[in-house]
Amino acid sequence: xxxxxxxxALMEQMKLHMSTDAGKQLTKKIGLVxxxxxxxxxxxxxxxxxxxxxxxxxxKEGAYEDGKPDATFSFTxxxxxxxxxGKMNPQIAFMRGAMKIKGSISAAQKFTPDIFPKPSKM
Amino acid sequence: MAMRxxxxxxxxxxxxxxSSSSNPLGALANALIxxxxxxxxxxxxxxxxxxxxxxGNLHAGMGEPFNAALPGSELxxxxxxxxxxxxxxxxxxxxxxxxxxxxxxxxxxxxPHFQGRTGPTNLPLEHAxxxxxxxxxxxxVLSNFLHSFLHSxxxxxxxxxASLPVLGLSEGDKQCIRDxxxxxxxxxxxxxxxxxxxxxxxxxLSSLDIDNDIRAxxxxxxxxxxxxxxxxxxxxxxxxxxxxxxxASEFSQQLVPHDNPNMWAQSFERQHGANxxASEFEHYxxxxxxxxxxxxxxxxxxxxxxxxxxxxxxxxxxxASVDQMRATGVPNLAAMxxxxxxxxxxxxxxxxxxxNSKFLQFVSKMSRGEITIEDNQFxxxxxxxxxxxxxxxxxxxSGGRSWAxxxxxxxxxxxxxxxxxxxxxxxxxxxxxxxxxMLRTFLxxxxxxxxxxxxxxxxxxSDLTILTIQLSQGPHGWANxxxxxxxxxxxxxxxxxxxxxxxxxxxWSDEFERQVADGVLGDSSGDNWANAYDDYLNEQTALKQKxxxxxxxxxxxxxxxxxxxxxxxxxxxxxxxxxLLSEAVLALEAEVLKNPDxxxxxxxxxxxxxxxxxxxxxxxxDLLPLFSLRWTAIAAMMRAHEVDPTNLEVxxxxxxxxTNELEQAAALKYxxxxxxxxxxxxxxxxxxxxxxxxxxxxSVYLDCNMHVNVHKLxxxxxxxxxxxxxxxxxxxxxxxxxxxxxxxxxxxEYDKAIEAFQTSLKLKPRDYSLxxxxxxxxxxxxxxxxxxxxxxxxxxxxxxxxxxxxxMGISYANQGMYEDSIRYYVRALAMNPKADNAxxxxxxxxxxxxxxxxxxxxxxxxxxILQKEFPMI
Numbered sequence: 001x002x003x004x005x006x007x008x009a010l011m012e013q014m015k016l017h018m019s020t021d022a023g024k025q026l027t028k029k030i031g032l033v034x035x036x037x038x039x040x041x042x043x044x045x046x047x048x049x050x051x052x053x054x055x056x057x058x059x060k061e062g063a064y065e066d067g068k069p070d071a072t073f074s075f076t077x078x079x080x081x082x083x084x085x086g087k088m089n090p091q092i093a094f095m096r097g098a099m100k101i102k103g104s105i106s107a108a109q110k111f112t113p114d115i116f117p118k119p120s121k122m
Numbered sequence: 123m124a125m126r127x128x129x130x131x132x133x134x135x136x137x138x139x140x141s142s143s144s145n146p147l148g149a150l151a152n153a154l155i156x157x158x159x160x161x162x163x164x165x166x167x168x169x170x171x172x173x174x175x176x177x178g179n180l181h182a183g184m185g186e187p188f189n190a191a192l193p194g195s196e197l198x199x200x201x202x203x204x205x206x207x208x209x210x211x212x213x214x215x216x217x218x219x220x221x222x223x224x225x226x227x228x229x230x231x232x233x234p235h236f237q238g239r240t241g242p243t244n245l246p247l248e249h250a251x252x253x254x255x256x257x258x259x260x261x262x263v264l265s266n267f268l269h270s271f272l273h274s275x276x277x278x279x280x281x282x283x284a285s286l287p288v289l290g291l292s293e294g295d296k297q298c299i300r301d302x303x304x305x306x307x308x309x310x311x312x313x314x315x316x317x318x319x320x321x322x323x324x325x326x327l328s329s330l331d332i333d334n335d336i337r338a339x340x341x342x343x344x345x346x347x348x349x350x351x352x353x354x355x356x357x358x359x360x361x362x363x364x365x366x367x368x369x370a371s372e373f374s375q376q377l378v379p380h381d382n383p384n385m386w387a388q389s390f391e392r393q394h395g396a397n398x399x400a401s402e403f404e405h406y407x408x409x410x411x412x413x414x415x416x417x418x419x420x421x422x423x424x425x426x427x428x429x430x431x432x433x434x435x436x437x438x439x440x441x442a443s444v445d446q447m448r449a450t451g452v453p454n455l456a457a458m459x460x461x462x463x464x465x466x467x468x469x470x471x472x473x474x475x476x477x478n479s480k481f482l483q484f485v486s487k488m489s490r491g492e493i494t495i496e497d498n499q500f501x502x503x504x505x506x507x508x509x510x511x512x513x514x515x516x517x518x519x520s521g522g523r524s525w526a527x528x529x530x531x532x533x534x535x536x537x538x539x540x541x542x543x544x545x546x547x548x549x550x551x552x553x554x555x556x557x558x559x560m561l562r563t564f565l566x567x568x569x570x571x572x573x574x575x576x577x578x579x580x581x582x583x584s585d586l587t588i589l590t591i592q593l594s595q596g597p598h599g600w601a602n603x604x605x606x607x608x609x610x611x612x613x614x615x616x617x618x619x620x621x622x623x624x625x626x627x628x629x630w631s632d633e634f635e636r637q638v639a640d641g642v643l644g645d646s647s648g649d650n651w652a653n654a655y656d657d658y659l660n661e662q663t664a665l666k667q668k669x670x671x672x673x674x675x676x677x678x679x680x681x682x683x684x685x686x687x688x689x690x691x692x693x694x695x696x697x698x699x700x701x702l703l704s705e706a707v708l709a710l711e712a713e714v715l716k717n718p719d720x721x722x723x724x725x726x727x728x729x730x731x732x733x734x735x736x737x738x739x740x741x742x743x744d745l746l747p748l749f750s751l752r753w754t755a756i757a758a759m760m761r762a763h764e765v766d767p768t769n770l771e772v773x774x775x776x777x778x779x780x781t782n783e784l785e786q787a788a789a790l791k792y793x794x795x796x797x798x799x800x801x802x803x804x805x806x807x808x809x810x811x812x813x814x815x816x817x818x819x820x821s822v823y824l825d826c827n828m829h830v831n832v833h834k835l836x837x838x839x840x841x842x843x844x845x846x847x848x849x850x851x852x853x854x855x856x857x858x859x860x861x862x863x864x865x866x867x868x869x870x871e872y873d874k875a876i877e878a879f880q881t882s883l884k885l886k887p888r889d890y891s892l893x894x895x896x897x898x899x900x901x902x903x904x905x906x907x908x909x910x911x912x913x914x915x916x917x918x919x920x921x922x923x924x925x926x927x928x929x930m931g932i933s934y935a936n937q938g939m940y941e942d943s944i945r946y947y948v949r950a951l952a953m954n955p956k957a958d959n960a961x962x963x964x965x966x967x968x969x970x971x972x973x974x975x976x977x978x979x980x981x982x983x984x985x986x987i988l989q990k991e992f993p994m995i
Binding site for chain 2: 004006008009012013016017019020021022025081085086087112113114117118119120121122
């Protein structure tokens with residue numbers, strides 16, 4: 001692993017989250033596969049990919065192998081955290097260029113902060 | 123001065139490699155300074171960007187035709203006063219889009235013809251992406267320009283210097299820009315050669331008419347030790363005056379006689395000090411560069427004009443220094459040459475009159491207050507207030523013959539065509555007041571925007587805030603100045619918000635237009651986007667935002683009732699004990715204001731914030747109008763750390779805070795420090811190792827994103843091992859286990875962390891914060907039920923523990939129990955309405971619970987309604 005992202009922590013929490021009831025609810029509610037490319041500083045550079053598979057209910061690192069994800073997002077590390085925590089509205093993020101989207105717009109529109117578990121503070 | 127000469131005398135303003143003979147500056151200046159009615163046509167007339175910057179990169183020269191079309195040429199139908207108001211009108215009514223479009227097109231040589239923003243096709247998205255992460259709407263001049271600069275590093279082509287319009291950047295701005303651009307350049311182009319960096323920076327600066335003299339406070343190794351010192355000093359967040367000393371005196375010793383044209387500048391400089399009033403601006407505007415890198419910033423034409431305009435003033439004062447630099451053999455030809463020309467022309471144009479003009483005198487006053495000269499030594503500026511500047515000006519202006527009048531009268535008789543640019547510039551004096559307000563507006567916007575993570579450097583942000591504190595608190599504080607200017611305190615925030623909203627409207631509509639045209643929106647109705655954009659505006663104008671950078675800065679609340687009381691620390695401690703955290707914060711702020719070296723005051727302040735779940739809050743909007751920022755836990759802690767770097771509690775608290783923010787490197791650093799400064803364990807931690815392992819943590823302050831790389835990971839393990847050793851050494855020491863627990867959180871080894879916390883809890887069962895830590899760890903490893911139990915313990919011990927309430931909410935929400943989570947969030951927010959995170963989470967929970975009816979209450983932060991609706995059961 002070349003770099004560590006802050007988003008790693010969130011993704012890991014998401015991974016664990018998927019095995020909980022709430023996580024399973026997500027698969028029922030959304031049932032889509034998202035790929036999220038996160039770059040440390042600038043979108044497109046040194047990206048790390050995660051697959052948030054809300055069909056199967058798993059989170060994996062790396063690009064999506066089993067076909068095409070329903071939507072692919074690109075963020076910087078910080079922006080992703082902002083969107084996931086609700087600090088930045090995804091639509092706003094998109095408009096500001098903080099979030100790039102590929103794939104189905106309707107799938108993309110289902111990508112909202114409430115998908116992600118929130119981190120607690122010590 | 124002749125911007126005109128500067129510009130049309132192409133060669134003079136040329137920086138090697140640029141399209142020098144043309145006059146983009148003039149054209150653009152026209153565009154800007156032209157009357158509103160002319161604006162559109164002017165802009166339409168801006169000629170093809172001739173692709174001298176053939177690489178499609180950042181700047182292109184423009185065609186000839188506008189050499190003549192300088193602002194002055196419009197004088198035929200304007201006389202000074204009218205001109206002034208024309209100018210003003212032109213600015214205010216100018217459609218900023220067009221202006222930006224104009225600039226866009228200058229920037230994009232591939233687009234052969236400028237057209238107004240008639241449609242998205244003119245600025246194809248790809249083009250935007252080529253440039254950088256534009257978020258769509260046209261950028262304003264400076265932002266575009268600087269943006270380009272920042273991205274020039276990514277191309278292989280060096281940044282092309284551009285002539286920018288005659289819109290003053292204040293001297294301080296320039297200095298700031300200079301300094302910061304050097305810094306930024308070094309970061310951005312870290313992989314490139316020093317030469318490259320230097321060229322880029324020079325190009326940037328010369329385009330902005332900033333001379334890149336040695337005062338560029340970057341690490342220019344060796345050559346100017348006094349500057350290095352200044353640099354280092356300023357890095358330690360000391361007031362500017364301290365650092366300026368060495369430099370200024372060194373500088374004065376290098377004064378060398380020069381030929382006549384520059385004498386005035388030089389003598390002026392000598393009298394009034396090189397760095398004086400500029401210094402207070404120093405840290406402000408150059409922050410452009412920082413935020414622009416990721417920016418979605420739109421600098422309004424007005425604002426930009428304001429800045430450029432201000433810069434012009436400063437420039438002249440810089441001239442002497444330029445000569446000094448030359449004398450000392452600094453090879454910085456392009457920028458210096460340019461400024462020389464400028465000085466030369468300026469001096470020539472208005473020879474004795476101008477030199478003695480009230481304008482110069484007035485400008486001199488900016489620094490005068492703090493600058494004295496004693497035996498060839500400068501006493502550098504203390505905390506000069508930019509407000510003075512405006513005030514001074516006003517004095518002069520209203521007192522009989524303002525320099526502007528004087529000047530314009532003088533000008534009236536002089537040769538118009540030749541001096542038109544000059545005239546225009548100086549004749550805009552009566553816009554000064556507007557400029558200052560525009561400047562403020564700009565700063566407000568600017569600072570709002572930097573409250574996002576855009577601002578990379580905590581340090582620089584710190585400087586800014588400290589500066590603003592200083593400014594706001596001095597008798598001539600800017601806050602007062604602004605307040606006076608507007609005749610009312612506290613309204614400025616609204617004004618700002620209004621202006622800001624207004625200013626963004628065009629952006630939005632263009633963006634929207636473009637998006638629609640590009641089919642991006644798909645099925646989404648325009649309404650959704652309108653709402654989204656409204657939200658964006660709200661977001662921008664909403665009060666709280668968090669910024670990583672804010673951590674380094676602590677700014678005080680204004681109107682603090684505890685200030686002036688005899689023993690605020692005691693009061694603070696008492697309030698803290700009682701659990702009245704927000705009040706405690708105020709009292710403690712009063713304490714640290716009174717005794718800035720009181721580490722305990724800072725520490726408690728930090729803790730109070732942390733417990734109040736204020737980890738990251740920075741309320742810049744509060745700051746700006748009234749120049750008060752809210753202290754954040756981290757900021758306070760860092761201040762405590764500064765005061766006493768060995769204080770273990772502070773180190774731990776900082777480690778925890780940074781861990782919460784997922785700032786691994788920083789957290790590690792503090793935790794490691796904890797170990798090293800611990801009397802018992804310092805031997806475990808080898809003192810010589812950290813240097814290798816701290817890797818980039820120097821840039822906790824300076825760097826952009828911190829990437830914990832493999833080395834750091836190794837470092838982390840090493841530190842963990844050390845702590846384990848420490849724990850074995852002293853199994854009865856709860857603290858070691860606590861730190862260990864935090865460390866394991868950082869490395870996400872949650873089980874070990876839980877174990878560590880549980881061990882320490884056996885030793886310290888009544889430590890409420892420890893229970894919270896345990897709970898948070900459990901929550902983050904998705905053991906939410908356990909977490910809730912732990913939080914409950916914490917709350918039993920401390921019922922007003924806002925953070926624990928919020929964490930409860932989070933745990934419920936993560937389990938999908940949204941209705942419950944709402945109650946907890948509301949409870950937390952009732953105790954501390956400033957806990958931004960909680961507001962955001964509340965909103966999400968409301969949405970998940972399908973309580974959209976409460977959105978408005980949430981967005982407007984109406985706790986009454988929320989509490990009524992969601993009482994704690």
